[in-house]
């Protein structure tokens with residue numbers, strides 16, 4: 092019997108671990124397992140909205156697996172250290188002779204997997220680690236000297252060359268497995284409707300906003316490719332326009348794979364140079380950050396990629412400023428609208444993520460780790476590698492990060508990316524009484540009940556610049 096362990100790869104198609112397990116199983120049968128690890132998830136700041144979404148997708152997977160004659164077992168292991176024992180007990184119960192998983196690239200997940208491999212090897216059960224979360228696995232894209240890239244553009248060029256050389260094609264879903272007496276005798280576990288989970292967050296998962304299941308994910312992908320991808324370059328920075336794919340929650344839980352996204356993008360190849368398109372570039376950023384986590388393990392411990400830059404900065408550690416930011420009460424409408432969008436939906440537009448992150452780190456001068464942790468606790472697409480990458484980029488302490496003197500002026504950003512004020516009026520409806528750029532004016536907004544700005548932009552910018560220019 093083969094055992095497939097599902098983590099953030101909740102799909103049956105283009106799932107290398109599932110595919111190989113089914114190939115290797117012959118007529119012996121395949122069993123699937125997922126582990127609920129609420130205490131560990133809390134330690135990793137996983138947002139309740141993301142946990143709810145993950146579980147909803149697991150319920151959908153349960154049905155898809157049943158149609159393939161693959162029973163799903165759902166186990167509970169409080170922390171990662173309980174995982175090997177739980178898996179081994181199941182493996183023994185089903186007379187497992189092979190465990191299959193898709194690799195994860197962050198440190199704690201890697202250590203957990205190494206412990207599983209060691210314990211399974213002790214009882215002579217082989218473990219097969221495949222690559223389903225990325226198109227190119229860490230270690231496959233290296234520079235001429237065989238070292239990891241530290242800068243994105245050369246990484247992306249090498250990545251694209253490798254893609255063309257390999258022409259990766261998504262795997263199909265496996266065929267239904269033959270029924271065996273053992274699989275038939277196993278009790279199939281129901282995925283619980285809810286789980287006790289102590290992190291508090293206003294954002295709750297909504298099926299209407301983020302429908303679960305691979306069918307919904309593929310519909311979203313097809314709609315994006317058919318209707319939006321050609322204007323993605325022009326619209327992707329305008330938060331009032333639904334111009335991006337909103338596929339990040341599906342990629343984060345692995346309901347979709349990056350290979351499937353690129354294959355769908357390739358279907359519009361007569362209209363655009365799809366592999367060089369901006370949307371493909373975003374998928375490659377996602378891979379870049381995963382590679383960095385594997386090659387530079389210190390990042391997993393929340394260390395900056397550029398410690399020399401961080402050494403110059405004196406973070407203020409001011410709870411009043413931080414709380415105002417968290418609740419969208421800074422008095423800068425574009426910042427506050429972004430935070431309200433996050434609290435209401437569990438998602439925020441990328442341009443606005445950059446604006447609020449720059450605001451927190453460079454104007455409020457709060458440690459980027461505080462912002463990153465708050466994001467993880469609220470994002471439905473919370474993803475350690477991409478989130479850390481985004482925050483370190485914003486604070487100018489990351490690989491290929493924004494230069495330290497690039498400090499977003501919220502008013503200038505608003506002028507460029509939300510000139511009609513439609514985005515801010517959606518999330519701060521009291522501002523609909525104003526028009527256009529007036530909606531971004533903190534003083535005009537304050538007459539409608541919005542708070543006055545908690546900092547003066549020019550002053551805060553000057554202090555921040557002085558910090559970054561200090562020698563360590």
Ligand SMILES: Cc1cc2nc3c(=O)[nH]c(=O)nc-3n(C[C@H](O)[C@H](O)[C@H](O)COP(=O)(O)OP(=O)(O)OC[C@H]3O[C@@H](n4cnc5c(N)ncnc54)[C@H](O)[C@@H]3O)c2cc1C
Pocket residue numbers: 327335336337338339340342343373374376377380439440441442444445448466470472473474475477478479480481482485
């Ligand atoms: C401070 C900050 C924190 C972030 N935290 C996360 C996070 O926790 N999880 C997350 O998935 N993304 C994160 N991002 C990246 C980006 O904001 C989101 O991936 C994007 O907004 C998701 O929307 P979309 O699916 O419509 O993206 P699209 O524009 O349609 O892009 C397609 C896919 O490419 C990937 N992608 C796009 N931009 C980036 C990027 N800059 N870095 C890495 N991958 C990218 C995502 O998987 C996305 O779904 C963060 C960015 C910043 C600046």
